[in-house]
Amino acid sequence: MANIREIAKLAGVSVSTVSRVLNNHPYVNEKKRAEILKIIEEQNYVQNSNAVHLSTGKTMVIGVTLPLVNNQYYSSIIEGIAAEAARHHYKLMVCQTNNNPEQERSVLHLLKNKKIDGLIMCSRSSSCETLNEYAGYGPIITCEANDTTSVSSVHIDHYQTFLIGMEYLIKKEHRRIGYCIGRKNSFNSQHRKRAYYEKLRSIDVTPSPEWAFEECLTIQDGKNVVGKLLQTEERPTAMIVSCNHIAAGIIKEASRLGLSVPEDLAVIGCDDQPIGELLEITTVSSSSTLMGKYAFEMLHERIWTQQLDGKKEEKELSPVLVERLTT
Amino acid sequence: MANIREIAKLAGVSVSTVSRVLNNHPYVNEKKRAEILKIIEEQNYVQNSNAVHLSTGKTMVIGVTLPLVNNQYYSSIIEGIAAEAARHHYKLMVCQTNNNPEQERSVLHLLKNKKIDGLIMCSRSSSCETLNEYAGYGPIITCEANDTTSVSSVHIDHYQTFLIGMEYLIKKEHRRIGYCIGRKNSFNSQHRKRAYYEKLRSIDVTPSPEWAFEECLTIQDGKNVVGKLLQTEERPTAMIVSCNHIAAGIIKEASRLGLSVPEDLAVIGCDDQPIGELLEITTVSSSSTLMGKYAFEMLHERIWTQQLDGKKEEKELSPVLVERLTT
DNA sequence: GCTTGCTCTGAAAAGCGTTCCACACATTAT
DNA sequence: ATAATGTGTGGAACGCTTTTCAGAGCAAGC
Structure with a gap:
């Protein structure tokens, strides 16, 4: 041609x-x-766009990492990113990392070899050093809080989220409260757990290890929780759950096993996934789509001002309690 | 550097x-x-990957179009594509088209200006001519049946799917059966409707226009169906629904309005979304993840053999009935 | 001893568009 | 009338890597 x-x-x-x-x-x-x-x-x-890219040093593509593509939470973030990116004529390179630092590094590498102009990490498992290192090659935004010095973030205030949930449950006279989170040691989980333990301490309840469920990632994991709950000595009367999918699993399995929700077991979820609305799950919600939008905006500004050395910025989204039928 | x-x-x-x-x-x-x-x-x-791309004429990126990112059906397809693409060191450019031919054309354009090596269209709204035109610039696979001469496809046999669903409902002695589909005139919808009407005719039932619901895209659309059903003269005893999300909306709203499922209204869904399992919805299922995998395989072969003029190929996935509690 | 056929290396072309600089000409301002 | 500004255009350098071709040197085969 x-x-x-x-x-x-x-x-x-x-x-x-x-x-x-x-x-x-x-x-x-x-x-x-x-x-x-x-x-x-x-x-x-x-x-030939490759010639244009070579010549201009820009590709008008941004990368997006997420652990798995087929997950409503991440999909909603991407939805927000996609809409905003389209407005600015950017394309999205969506990269599934399976929470594997190796695969994540290969995406960070795209920044170094100029295949993308910037990167939004919906979740990350790379070390702080790795992130800082690659931040030198182009702007990076995480959609989780992060402990680096140079990588900005937009994130849901997970501490606040669990705090609101716990306060609400406590107000409803629950004292034996369990929790259910995803990755055990992620930043998010740490904040959630801090709120959980602080709140329980504030009402002088000593949490039992039997009330804690970690590494809950699928609906099935949620279902499994109920079986285990039934075997505990002092069964919690309420569960605070990091996401509505897991909450849905718990609720479904509970009613299958004859526990009525919320009478025997109250459940509160912590995101804005539509399944929460469908199953009338009480939830502490922040808009993940909005988070995606903000993330793109922040990234875009950094791409245009080229402030690789710019100071770190953190934007927090405040959650809202949505009262429904499971509490 | x-x-x-x-x-x-x-x-x-x-x-x-x-x-x-x-x-x-x-x-x-x-x-x-x-x-x-x-x-x-x-x-x-x-x-500098842009220089490499310019020189080699390949980018190791494939495009994926879908109407909206935040949708489980499309996410599962992408999951299949992503896994297979990763195995072959390809990256994915995911492009939301909002079912808008203009936006879709801008993605097809990426093929022409060499930003991507191939394209998988999870759904398309462009005309047959447009597709044929761009097929000259690089391989394209659709995840729907299509009526072009040059664009291959991997797709679920929607005719078969509705046929299986209808036969099952008829075997369960339903005669007044309604249907609920998404985009009114899409290829998929046409096939579904054909199966629906053929089957009803085979048992000498004249379908009422009141039993037909089109343009059902969200859970809310599903809920709305129930309200309308209650106002019909001869209410259907069963609904066959193109996707489990909509089915979920119908089921939830039905029980809210005092219709019991399946006694007053049987519902059968037609995909493999996890919400179907969660809500125990009977469904006629094909693996959309598998479809994504096949789509990539097919595309990959075409990229490597460069057979732009290769003959059209069509791969059909056969659905399976999964009996659960809503029928 | 001569041919073949490897192994290894470099020059140069090919892939393609953007942008800076210089220059020409035409206006407008002073 | 002269300087200053604006419009319009071309040449050439720049961004960077891959690949083809030609050739040198060396070993094995006949």
Whole structure:
């Protein structure tokens, strides 16, 4: 297929002029512009974007990492990112990392070798050093709090979220409260647990290890929780659960095993997934779509101001209690 | 940052030799190779992928279009694509099109300007001509049946799916059966409707227009169906629904309004979304993840054999009935 | 001893568009 | 009338890597 040199030759002008036409530069004689456009049309010419990228040093692509693609929480974040990115003519490279630092590093690498202009990490498992290292090659935003010095973030205040949930349960006279979270040692989990333990301490309840469920990632994990709960000595009367999917598993299994919700077991979820609405699950919700939007905005600004050394910024989303039928 | 020329100069060799090292070409003296690798390491050098792409004419990126990112059905397809793509070192550019032909065209364009090596369209709204036109620039696979001459597809046999569902409902003695589908005129919908009408005709039932619900896309749309059902003269005793999300909406709303499922209203869904399992919805299921996997395989083969003019291929996935509690 | 066939290396072309600089010409301002 | 500003255009450098081709040197085979 034709290239810009060929178009220039056919139009009897220089490549510079053709390039100006392609980029809507004003300093081109209107008659010539029309002529050139006609030839471009005839030749069915389009720029080779790889040449453009090489030349400009930008790709108009941003990377997005997430542990797994098929998950509503991450999908909602991406939805927010995608809408905002589209407005600014950016494309998204969505990379599933399976929470594997190796795979994550390969995505960070895209920043170094200039395949992407910036990166949003919906979750990350790389070390702080790795992140700081790659932050030198292009802007990175995480959608979790992070402990680096240079990587900004937009995140839900998970401490606050669990706090609100716990306060609500306590107000409803629950004292034996269990929790259910995903990855045991993630940043998010640490904040959630801190709120959980602080709140229980504030009402002088000593939490039993039997009330704690970690590494709950699937609906089935949620279901399994109920079986274990039934075997505990002092069964919790309420569970605070990091996500509504798991909460749904708990609720379904509970009613299958004859526990009524919320009478025998109250359940409160902690996200804004639609399954929560469908199953009428009480939840402490923040909009993950909005988080995605903010993440893109922050990234975009950094891409344009090139502030690789810019100071770290943290934006926190405050959760809201949505009272429904499971508490 | 350093480029290949600089590395060559530092190592006292030509750029060709450095390039050979970078690409693991065998014909390089081992001592030199080690030396060059050391310098690459020291200089923290990596290839500029845009230059590589320009030179090789490949980007190792494939595009994926879908109407909206935040949807379990499409997410499962992407999951299948992503896993397979990762195995072959391809990255995914995920593009939300909102079922808008304009936006879809902008993605097809990526093929023309060489930003992607191939394209999987999880859904499409472009015309057949448009698709055929762009198929000349690179391989395209659709995850729906399509009526083009050149674009291959992997798809669920929606006709068969509805057929199985209808036969099952009829075997359960239902005669007044309604249906609920998404986009009114999509290829998929046409096949579904054909099965629906054929089956009803085979038992001499004249379908009422009141039993037909189209453009059902959200859970809320599903809920709305129930309200309308209650106002019909001859209420259907069963609904066949194109997706489990909508089915879930119907089921929830039905029980809220005092209709018991399946006694007053049987509901059968038609996909493999996890909400079906959670809510124990009977469903006619095909694995959308598997579909994604097949789509990538097919695309990958086409990318490597370059058969732009290859004959059209169609792979159909056969559905399976999963009997649960809503029928 | 001569031919074949490897192994290894470098020069140069090919892939393609953007942008800076210089220059020409035309206006407008002083 | 002269300086200053704006419009329009081309040449050439720049961004960077891959790949083809040509050739040198060396070993094995006949």
